[in-house]
Amino acid sequence: MIDQLIEGNKRFLETDFLENKDYYQGLSTGQSPKVLWIGCSDSRVDPERITAARAGEIFVHRNIGNIVPISGWNFATVLEYAVNHLKVKDIVICGHSDCGAIKGLGKETNDAYVPFWLGNAITAKERVDQRLPPASTPEEEKARLNEIVKENVRLQLEHLRNYPLVKKAEREEKVTLHGLYFDIESGILSPVT
Template sequence: MIDKFLEGNKRFLEEDFAKAPEHYGPLASSQHPVVLWIGCSDSRVDPERITGSQAGEIFVQRNIGNIVPVHDWNFATVLEYAVNHLKVGDIVVCGHSDCGAIKGLDHESTDAYIPLWLNNAMEAKRRVDGRMPVPQSPEEEKTRRRLIEIENVGLQLEHLRTYPPVKAAEKDGRVRLHGLYFDLATGELKKIF
């Protein structure tokens, strides 16, 4: 597989990089992304690809379940750097259909780390389950999961607003927060918050 990636890089060098020195040249010494994208690690949801963005436009932080953990130093450094140093004007939390993290909220696990991480999304499940009856069919279960995926985006936006750099930047009008949702079956990206 690594050989395939190296061959892909050769095509990138010939077909993209070499043909756009005015774009890639400045990126060698600085970056000026306009968006911080908080998305899922899911291999099917590549932010640059689904948005048609070029290298340098999106500062990306991906993790299982597009989670904004409260009081996480790793996440806080990404956020602080994006807001205070890169001066991004927009922050996106992007959820997606068929999310394994959301499915994982319904299952006990013997994993050491995943259940602890998913606790950051558990409130989304509680909110949806509190609003709807127990699903009686596979279609109803699919609808429930989609609602939890969407609710999770809203919950993570709430978590974002607990971080002082975001709170201050949003209050001063320096940053706008957005919740997006990507449907794997249709390829459509929608603004939901």
């Protein structure tokens, strides 16, 4: 697989990089993205690809389940850097269909770290469990999973608003928060309301 990645880089250099050499040279001196994208690590949901964004336009933080942890140094440093130093104008939390993290909510496992991490999202499942009856068909199960994914986006926006620097930036209208949902099967990216 590593050989394929190196070959892919050669194709990138021969096409996109050469065609946009001035643009990439400009990026070599710094970045000024306008968006912080908090997305899932799922290999099928590449933010730049699904939005047709160019290098340097999106500051990306990805993790299992597009989670905004209640506390966590890794996430907090990304957030602080994006808001205070890069001065992003928008923060996106993007969930997606067929999310393995959401499928794993409340499931028994021998994993040491995953259940602890997913504790940051279990409230989304609990909320949907209160609203919807258990699924009785595969179609209902798929719809239920997608609803939990969207509820998780809403929950993570709530978590994000608990960070003092986000509260301040929103109050001062320096940043706007957005929830998005990506449907892998259709390729459609849509707002979560």
